[in-house]
Amino acid sequence: MKTAFRSSAILVVLTLLGCSEGTPSAPACRTTDEKTHTEQQAACVIKTEYSVLMIRHRLSGRLDFPGGGTQEGESLACTAHRETWEETGLNVLVRDKVAVTKNGLALFACDENADLDKLPTEFSAPHWSAIEVIQLEKVKPFELDHDHLRYPDDLIPLRDAYVAHGATTQ
Numbered sequence: 001m002k003t004a005f006r007s008s009a010i011l012v013v014l015t016l017l018g019c020s021e022g023t024p025s026a027p028a029c030r031t032t033d034e035k036t037h038t039e040q041q042a043a044c045v046i047k048t049e050y051s052v053l054m055i056r057h058r059l060s061g062r063l064d065f066p067g068g069g070t071q072e073g074e075s076l077a078c079t080a081h082r083e084t085w086e087e088t089g090l091n092v093l094v095r096d097k098v099a100v101t102k103n104g105l106a107l108f109a110c111d112e113n114a115d116l117d118k119l120p121t122e123f124s125a126p127h128w129s130a131i132e133v134i135q136l137e138k139v140k141p142f143e144l145d146h147d148h149l150r151y152p153d154d155l156i157p158l159r160d161a162y163v164a165h166g167a168t169t170q
Helices: 002-019 076-088 152-164
Strands: 041-048 051-057 067-069 093-100 105-111 133-139
Touching: 041 076, 041 093, 041 152, 051 076, 067 076, 076 093, 076 105, 076 133, 093 152, 105 152
Parallel strands: 041 105
Antiparallel strands: 041 051, 041 067, 051 133, 093 105
């Protein structure tokens, strides 16, 4: 009887663990930036036509960059890559650092190859990012004001990064 109960308990635990879907492993870091940086957090600025892709943060309900803190042994550019993957599902190419926010978040120009231009202005984030992200949004940085952003002081660095990324202001 004890053996049957123990086997049943193990089977239940294995079944539950097998059904849970976590964040898939990030793809290999893709970057052209080999510089050393002093910041401890990084994000991507992903230009799409005349917009930038941002996340709608779950706790604040405001817009934010796809980004976050470094992990041990990880370059800042690879942090931007990994965090963008975790929050958007996009395997971006991280290019140069183009701005830094007052909070010390390094902003990198990042390129995607997912044809974001063809997607609607607002669309779903990957299921694994639901803890942090409500949805993904393409926004025009020069039509935003400070109150739209999770960190209001990020507005000027967002605009600077957008321009440095080679965008025009239409």
